[in-house]
Amino acid sequence: MAERVILSIGTKKGMFVAEAAKTRRKFELRGPFGQGVPVYSALTDTRNSPNIFFSSCNPFFGMKVMRSTDLGKTFKETKSAPAFPKEDGRALANIWSIETGAAKKELLAGVEPASLFRSRDNGDTWEMVEGISNHEHARKWQPGNGGLCMHTIIRDGSRVHLGISTGGHYMSEDGGETFHASNSGVGAGFNPDPYPEFGQCVHKIARHDDAPGRLYMQNHGGWGEWDGPGGRRPDIGVLRSDDHGKTWHSIAKGLPSDFGFPIVVHPHDPDVVYVMPLEGMTRTCPGGAPAVWRSETAGGTWHKLNKGLPRKSSYFTVQRDGMDVDTLKSPALYFGTTTGQLWMGREGGEEWECVFDSLPPIHCVKATVV
Amino acid sequence: MDVVNPTPSITVRYPGTLREYVRGVSKLQVAATDVRSALDLLERDHPELYRNICDETGKVRQHLNVFVNSEHVRELSGLDTKLAPGDVLTILPAVSGG
Numbered sequence: 001m002a003e004r005v006i007l008s009i010g011t012k013k014g015m016f017v018a019e020a021a022k023t024r025r026k027f028e029l030r031g032p033f034g035q036g037v038p039v040y041s042a043l044t045d046t047r048n049s050p051n052i053f054f055s056s057c058n059p060f061f062g063m064k065v066m067r068s069t070d071l072g073k074t075f076k077e078t079k080s081a082p083a084f085p086k087e088d089g090r091a092l093a094n095i096w097s098i099e100t101g102a103a104k105k106e107l108l109a110g111v112e113p114a115s116l117f118r119s120r121d122n123g124d125t126w127e128m129v130e131g132i133s134n135h136e137h138a139r140k141w142q143p144g145n146g147g148l149c150m151h152t153i154i155r156d157g158s159r160v161h162l163g164i165s166t167g168g169h170y171m172s173e174d175g176g177e178t179f180h181a182s183n184s185g186v187g188a189g190f191n192p193d194p195y196p197e198f199g200q201c202v203h204k205i206a207r208h209d210d211a212p213g214r215l216y217m218q219n220h221g222g223w224g225e226w227d228g229p230g231g232r233r234p235d236i237g238v239l240r241s242d243d244h245g246k247t248w249h250s251i252a253k254g255l256p257s258d259f260g261f262p263i264v265v266h267p268h269d270p271d272v273v274y275v276m277p278l279e280g281m282t283r284t285c286p287g288g289a290p291a292v293w294r295s296e297t298a299g300g301t302w303h304k305l306n307k308g309l310p311r312k313s314s315y316f317t318v319q320r321d322g323m324d325v326d327t328l329k330s331p332a333l334y335f336g337t338t339t340g341q342l343w344m345g346r347e348g349g350e351e352w353e354c355v356f357d358s359l360p361p362i363h364c365v366k367a368t369v370v
Numbered sequence: 371m372d373v374v375n376p377t378p379s380i381t382v383r384y385p386g387t388l389r390e391y392v393r394g395v396s397k398l399q400v401a402a403t404d405v406r407s408a409l410d411l412l413e414r415d416h417p418e419l420y421r422n423i424c425d426e427t428g429k430v431r432q433h434l435n436v437f438v439n440s441e442h443v444r445e446l447s448g449l450d451t452k453l454a455p456g457d458v459l460t461i462l463p464a465v466s467g468g
Contacts, residue, residue: 059433060431060433060434060463060464061387061388061422061431061434062421062422062425062431080421083426084426084427085426086426086428089427090426091425091426091427091429092425092426
């Protein structure tokens with residue numbers, strides 16, 4: 001079968017799947033799936049024949065994990081969803097990330113309240129990962145505006161990186177058995193100590209296999225004008241690590257705002273990174289004019305990409321998993337908005353077009369080539 | 371078949387969307403003396419249905435309402451509300467959303 005682009009679009013009212021030929025001229029939309037309830041995470045697992053997963057955050061009947069084996073034409077609930085042990089005292093409030101694990105049928109899920117779960121059977125049964133879920137810091141983490149969520153899971157050999165809002169960046173160097181906070185250089189604007197050991201409001205972390213040791217982070221910025229206790233904390237919002245997340249430094253200079261949610265790396269060039277700056281107070285597009293910003297120098301300089309995007313009167317938010325890039329030779333970037341628009345930027349974001357303009361508010365977008 | 375359990379006393383009714391967790395039946399009958407023990411029996415005998423009604427801590431999910439006959443249990447004695455043979459325990463989604 002010729003290559004197809006699959007977009008998994010999680011919205012406030014269920015899951016949509018859009019499919020197109022690699023020309024990406026026309027996307028066929030399927031859905032909504034999942035009883036019209038919020039979807040915050042999705043995964044297309046291409047390790048074997050493709051499976052699409054999404055989390056269904058049912059406010060009435062609890063969390064479900066849904067699975068499709070036919071590229072999103074139909075979905076069925078897996079046999080169970082992550083759940084805390086009864087004696088734990090915590091109850092699952094949301095599933096914020098689903099990622100592939102190390103073994104063939106292994107999946108990982110980051111949830112709210114911030115904890116990590118592992119499935120060894122393609123999502124049918126789940127076990128809590130004690131090393132982070134019962135970490136000595138776990139009961140001290142505080143919920144951010146979106147809840148106390150574990151939203152980022154990145155595997156890199158025996159290393160596992162986790163992003164928690166608000167908990168910060170945690171890493172494992174033993175395959176996910178034990179974890180430690182690793183936030184040197186990661187600032188927090190809402191804490192008397194601007195650089196605490198943990199408790200930062202990390203929004204998203206990204207990496208590329210071709211740049212060992214390098215990580216990019218969109219942190220909770222927007223503290224450049226802060227005049228309260230602790231003083232101004234400019235440029236803490238966009239960061240890079242070159243030592244596997246042990247230390248971090250700012251790469252925010254040149255951006256119109258260091259606040260934002262998603263951060264995405266080009267599939268073929270680890271020096272190319274994308275962010276979507278938002279105004280810190282409103283969490284909307286600066287000046288009502290949305291733009292993706294691209295650095296081709298790993299954050300050294302930034303360039304605005306807005307050809308085809310509205311130039312005024314657009315005050316949407318792009319959430320932490322609302323932007324992704326496909327892996328075709330000339331990749332397209334995608335972002336979904338809280339106003340229900342799905343935008344596609346051809347040639348790595350050079351030229352934008354609105355693919356769908358009236359979906360429900362979009363929480364996550366995942367692009368996969370199958 | 372629409373009714374299971376050979377020694378019924380309390381009828382449990384729930385939304386149609388939950389029938390898939392109990393092989394399609396529209397109601398169950400349990401031998402329980404209060405609401406809490408009725409839920410305990412659901413947990414034991416119908417764990418997939420129970421997970422939709424109560425969270426891991428055993429609390430009834432926030433956006434569900436539980437009625438004994440036509441009375442909400444919060445107006446009675448909550449989960450300790452006594453049940454008599456023939457009572458109907460009804461579980462319904464709250465009117466909420468957006």
